Amino acid sequence: MELLAQHRVVWRRAVGLVVLCVALAMLVTSDALHVALLQMLEASKDVIARHPAPGGLLFVLLAAISAMFAFVSIAVLVPVAVYAWGEPVSMLLVWIGWILGGGTAYGIARYLGRPVVHWLTGEAMLNRVERRIHPQTPFGVILLLQLGLPSEIPGYILGLVRYPFSRYLLALAIAELPYTIATVYLGAGIVEAKSGLVLAVGLGAAVLGVGVFYLMRRRLEASEAD
DSSP, rough: OGGOOOOOHHHHHHHHHHHHHHHHHHHTTTTTHHHHHHHHHHHHHHHHHHHHHHHHHHHHEEEEHHHHHHOOSSSGHHHHHHHHHHHHHEEEHHHHHHHHHHHOOOOOOHHHHHHHHHHHSSSHHHHHHHHTTTOOOOOHHHHHHHHSSOOOHHHHHHHHTTHHHHHHHHHHHHHHHHHHHHHHHHHHHHTTHHHHHHHHHHHHHHHHHHHHHHHHHHHHHHHHHH
């Protein structure tokens, strides 16, 4: 299946995200579950307060790992971060971690090559996108690629094709900002039992993902037609 025919996958991811956020919104309306969540968060906050530097470093490391592997997600720990550090610090830590993870994925692909990348992630997606990306690909396309694909994919692709690292890093930093903000606000909505916020974040992220994909598809079609 070609990249330009990936709409089913994109829509499946978007619908899955909305369904998940609907389920979370329903859960946070339960007083009993919210009290249990706050008790767990308070215990986690006490541990972090006793070990602030290691706690922050561990969170950044886990965020970096989540940016490198599709099966790892930092989202489940974001409510802990929001409760312990607040939203601004949590956003900074998630953003730094995702940038470090993306940079590491790029370095692995560029310097260790395809066999290692094949072991770390799916070969099929890499092949579909790599055929259309090269070191001279316009920055706007790279930004859309970073916004529209799962976070671990662009770093490996752009490392393999040796796209300029500074331009990749800039695209990565810009693209991760909206997802960082959405992830932290989702965590805040869970902590504060704001079901409306949880639903709004889920719907907004789904719309962003679908919209960016179709814009990226249009740009790639235009570049192939040139």
